[in-house]
Amino acid sequence: MKHVALLFLVSLFVLCRAQEPLECREQAVSADSVLQLLPEKPPQGWTKVEWRVRLDGERFHRILTAEKSKVASSSKGLFFGRAVFQQETVSLWIRPVSTADSGVYRAEFEDTLGIVTVLCFRVSVWEPVRQPHVDARILHWEQGLCNLLLVCTVAGASNVSYNWSCTGGPPGALEHQPWLHLQVHRDADPTVCCCNASNPVSWSTASTDVVAACRAAAPGVPWSYCRVKGLLCLLVLGSLVAAVAVTHVLDRLWGPPSRGAPSSSGAG
Structure with missing residues (x-):
């Protein structure tokens, strides 16, 4: 009778443990790499282990069964x-x-008494993050301030986290979003903003000079020194050519200058 009661208690203990929700260890891995599922504390007296997996909410399927040695x-x-x-x-x-x-992957360890200990892994496989692209979109100008929007995109990516950083201190609120709104003064020093796109297994960055983007689209942008100097040279050259042309035309209209008429002698 005692043995029956003991067996009942053991069976009840195993059943209760089997019904307890498993705490699965989170593990992320990059696609096309090796997934290593390493139990931290496997049972000391295990004799057999069976690895199972459940994909997309299906029932668990056996991967392999192994016995010691x-x-x-x-x-x-x-x-x-x-x-x-x-x-x-x-x-x-x-x-x-x-x-x-x-x-979800499970390692089911069984010992000599038939007691099963289950260890769980929740595995997520991620594609490596590709090189992002940063697009600078000028919104409007207001009192010498350039309002622009930076948009960071990653082709074919899902569940990507974004982080922004700018040289010289943040000229705007740095958001953990694929976009960033900035206000930049026309005379500001070169400012490079970098977009960092990442997932649990990889990351990639792209950057752009926001001051250069604003100056390229600024209304009434002053010409460069070389362009102004070239224009002045052309104006001076044009003035000289015009002066020579006018002088030549006047010479032809008026003829050569008079050298004086011969003196007449009186008869007498």
């Missing part, structure tokens, strides 16, 4: 030929991985 047996499925069990570290390696491999 024995070769692991893999199932013929999505991970066939990609999943390898490491006996030394009791870890599961999957290579290469794609975004479709994101899901």
Whole structure:
């Protein structure tokens, strides 16, 4: 009777543990790389471990089963030929991985008494962030201030975080958004603003000179020194050519200057 009661208590304990919500360890990995699932504290007396996965809310599917000091047996499925069990570290390696491999992974350890201990991993696979592009859009000018909007875009990206930084101190509110509104004075020093786009596994940056963008689109932008100097030279040259032309025309109209008439002698 005591043995039956003990067995009932053990079964009840195992059932209660199985119904407890698992706390899964979050793990992010880059696509086309190696996913390493390493249990931090595997049970000391485990004799068998079974790795399972649940993708897109489906039921759990077996990846492989391994026993101590024995070769692991893999199932013929999505991970066939990609999943390898490491006996030394009791870890599961999957290579290469794609975004479709994101899901919940479980390692179910069983000991000699048949008690199962479950360790959980919540895996997210991310594509590396591509080079972003920063577009400077001039909104309007007001009392010598250039109001512009910087827009940072990453082609084919989703769930990307943005962070802005500008040299010489922030000329506006730095937002954690793909856009940044700024006010820049026309005579300000060169200011470079950088957009940092990132996800849990990678990051990439792009930058632009906001002062140069404002000056290029400023109304009534003064000409450069070289252009002004060239214009003055052309004006002086044109004046000289005009003066020579006028002198030549006047010479032809009036003829050569008179040298005086011969004196007449009286008869007598």
